[in-house]
Amino acid sequence: MIYIFSVLPLISAFLIFIFGRIKENISWIIATLCSFILLIFSFLTIFSNKVLVYTVGGWKIPFGICLVVDKFSSLFLIVINLITFLSLIYSFSYMKKYDRLYFYYILFCLLLAGLNGVVITGDLFNFFVFLEIASISSYALVAYKGGKEELEASFKYLILGSIGSSFILFGIAFIYGRLSTLNMADISNSLEFNYNKSSIIFALSLFIAGLSIKTALVPFHAWLADAHPAAPSPISSMLSGVVIKVLGVYGLSRLIFNIFGFNYNLSLILIFLGTLSMVVGVLLAIGQWDFKRLLAYHSISQIGYVVLGLGIGTPMGIVGGLFHLFNHSIFKSLLFLNAGAIEYNIKTKNLKEMGDLSKVMPITSNSSLIASLSIAGIPPFCGFWSKLFIILAAFMANLKLAGFLCILVSLITLASFLKVQKYAFLDKTNKNFQDIKEVPFSMVFSMSFLAILCILVGLFFPLVKDYIIEPASNVLINGKDYFKVILN
Amino acid sequence: MGIYFLCLVLFSLGVWCLFVKKNLIKKIIGLAITEYAINLFFILLGYKIGADAPILEKNNLSIVSVDPLPQALILTSIVIGLGIIAFSVSLVMRLYEKYKTFDINKINNLKG
């Protein structure tokens, strides 16, 4: 039954294609229903004790494609489907001013199908095909509004994303040429015997380059600052909260921990990329006056935290990295939805033109305050615990410079978000917005749900850690032994 | 070994064209050359010297054939490349309508 995660969004995309022209709201109903069913299914995958393996078409394991859902995949499935469901509810009111909405919902369902397919597959070329489906849908969604800046941002994103995908395909070609198999478990088995051949090392470096472009780590981050602000706001929250994590961090983790095996050189590469992204991201973000561009630069910095946590390699570091990934998708999506709500009312993204919104838009300003405190790492919100794990893991692994930089970057993030709060919500010296009301109910529902989730995950973090994060990190820590389960 | 090196040269040529040329249409052609170079490399991996095409015929049922699996995979990859090129051409057409130029140095509205 695992195939339903990828097949149901495809069915709903084709149903919207046929029925969406008749009435306006049918496309929203079909898409939200599909997303809600998948959300329930993804919560059900936590409760199974063993790894779910499904062979497509009945062909046996090295010859056919197999779908694998283990606890690492179920963490990502929860993140994807939760944020998709809330973004779809948000886009009911936000997208009402655009016409021909059925194209938007078709692309959204195709994006969901691609993202779900990336995390459930157990075959390397199938991973590439689903990665391309998700990427092309996101290129089209960034250019959805059709204005000058959106087209330029989408073109930049398209060119850089296609180069990344070409590198990944090149890496797959090298692996197939040397090992003549494409199944992930089989590759992990064969790599124990011939690891030091130069073609395998070249394939690994091509994979890291291609997947780092998708994750927007620092030398490869040029597309993110233009693409995330130019998209419509629910798509920005999906892009920043889900897509760069699923295509990038999931791909890197599967390849480095489960297939190739973690060793000292890979750890150094990940720590270096993570620290560089952290520092450069937040330094670029301080001077920004465009709200969504500031949030996009902070995304680069927080993904640097996640990659640093994964690169440290100790159990506490991996738990911290994955917990920060989970938290970041919650509060960064909330921040982008807040920016969309402000834009819906005032039609501007510039921080200098906003001011004194905390009285007329109470729910937006309160949820934005919760998200800002959470991203800066203030207890008891969820961001504090995950950053604490990463900093403790850095100091225990004797990486004193990285740990010190984590604390410094966290302070600069706090300063940057205090600036946002002052200029956007609390600045009484600017023009008065007395005739603005709160945004419609569907947008309020999504924002308040995410804010409540921020508080709950922060207060009950041992529950979240034991049931969702810790089994996921066990998959990565067991490394190459994990795939031996599948071959039986 | 020489033919794989030539595929890598073609790939580098495509990437060079993508970076250096200023016209948007030439950048799309560079992207197309890059993708086709990788497809060519993948198919050439399955070649065996002196082998036939992997098609069964009625009179000889046991032939030595080249590897048919990369050919099926590359069919998918060519379709993906077609989709990307079609989308990028339509994007370039709308960019021309908004900015009235194909020169990438003049299309820099997003800064900072």
Added chain:
Amino acid sequence: MKNNGGMSIIVKRITRITVSLIFLFGVYIMLHGHLSPGGGFAGGVIIALSFIHLVLAFGKDFAFRYFNKTLAFFLEGLGGILFLVISLLGIFIGGIFFLNFLPKGSPFNLFSSGIILASNFAIFLKVGAGLFSIFIALSLYRLSEKE
């Protein structure tokens, strides 16, 4: 333009013959996808080329009487849904997604190898209609005057 759109009369005369030949060739390549090179994607591209040939030779107004935009959209959606239905039917008949459940006759026949023929047909519809829609969208796009 003379002759209400399209090209000269020699081209129109030849096109009447070649369009049907190209159509037949595309259908042949699709149907024999499991026996010889080709299959759904190659057949779909050739079919799209035959309709583009019609548009180029006769002009947009004449060709759109026989194959217009709504028909292209409908066939594209139909091809996608047909492929999904074929793959889901494997669950109801055999219990596994994407199972090969149609009878596999003897080799080298036209009706051998199960669902490959049906999925070739679905891909043929989708690719043909899709490429024709791309051509229509790119070539008949008018620059808007108010902007």
